[in-house]
Amino acid sequence: MATFVLVxxxxxxAWAWExxxxxxxxxxxxxxxxxxxxxxERAGEDAAGIGLASHADAVAEVLAAAGPGTVLVAHSYGAFPCVAAVDRRPELVSRLVFVDTGYPEAGESMVLTMPQLDLLAGVAGDVVPVPKEIPAVHGVPEAxxxxxxxxxxxxxxxTVTEPVELSGDWLRVPTTGVFCLASGLNVVFARSLHATGMPRFAKLAEPGVTFFELSTGHYPMLSxxxxxxxxLERAADGGGRGLYDS
Structure with a gap:
């Protein structure tokens, strides 16, 4: 039996993972x-006082309560607080799973790494408003x-403008990437990143790093x-393919 923490x-x-x-x-x-x-259900909390560090603290608290051997699953933005939490307590996590997302480096924020989302364009006060829809390409059923x-x-x-604080300790933790093909991410793309020789992509080809591809869009927990x-179950057991496996 494995313990999965889903972010x-x-x-x-939490409703998204039901x-x-x-x-x-x-x-x-x-x-x-x-x-x-x-x-x-926590939307009533003071948004002005909540940053990325607050979210990293929350994930770290859940990991501490879950105990060693946890499989931590991060979807999209969730990679930022999850990497920060694992960086603090890598001994608690047996595997970090990235669902349709990459991982940040120290000092990066979501608005810096994902400028195409233009998250700050519609900011109202202390919050980023909810988009009007999920594009049909992501395959989310109408209901x-x-x-x-x-x-x-x-x-x-x-949470999207604050830079992530990292020492690099999280890099010791085995990882799995789950690519959702309708988003344009796949193993071939990951190989192209690794082939650049940039240090930030070196981890992609390390032992213990695996990948899966799903024929769906960016919200696989819904679609x-x-x-x-x-x-996720297979990833917990170390399943998946290496970056250069055929």
Missing amino acids: PGLFMG AVAAELEAKGHRAVAVTLPGLA EHDRWLRLATPQPVR APLELADV
């Missing part, structure tokens, strides 16, 4: 879905899309929860 991306809370968590638990695992400060629109909450702006749960 969502922008605008979402189907994945249920499937993991049906397989005999423990699944802990996280709502970060200022989001979902799940409607639920997302109903439950999504604005994102505290400092393909059973398939994602299966991949």
Whole structure:
């Protein structure tokens, strides 16, 4: 049995992982879905006082409660607080799984690494407003899309502008990347990054680093929860392909 800690991306809370968590638990695992400060049922908290460090603190607290051997799953923006939390307590995490996202380096923020999202364009006060829709390319069923629109909450702006603090200790932890093909990410793209020779991409080809591809879009917990749960279970056991495996 494995313990999975599931951290969502922008605008979402623990609710986004309900189907994945249920499937993991049906397989005999423990699944802990996280709502970060200022989001979902925690949206009443003071957004002005919540930054990326607040989210990293929240993930670190959940990891400490879960204990050693945890599989930490980070979707999209969730990579930032998850990497920061693992950097503090790498001994608690057996594997860090990135779902349709890359990993930041010290001093980077989400708005710096993902300028194409233009997150600050519609900022209202201390929060980034919820987008009007999930693009159809991501394959989210209508009912799940409607639920997302109903439950999504604005994102505290400092969580996407505050730079992540890292010592590099997290790099010792085995990782798995789950690429969602409709987003344009795949193993071939990861190989091209590694081939640049840039130090930040060296980890992609290390032993213990594996990859999966899913034929869906950026929200697999909504569009393909059973398939994602299966991949997470296999990742926990070290499954998946290496960067240059055929």
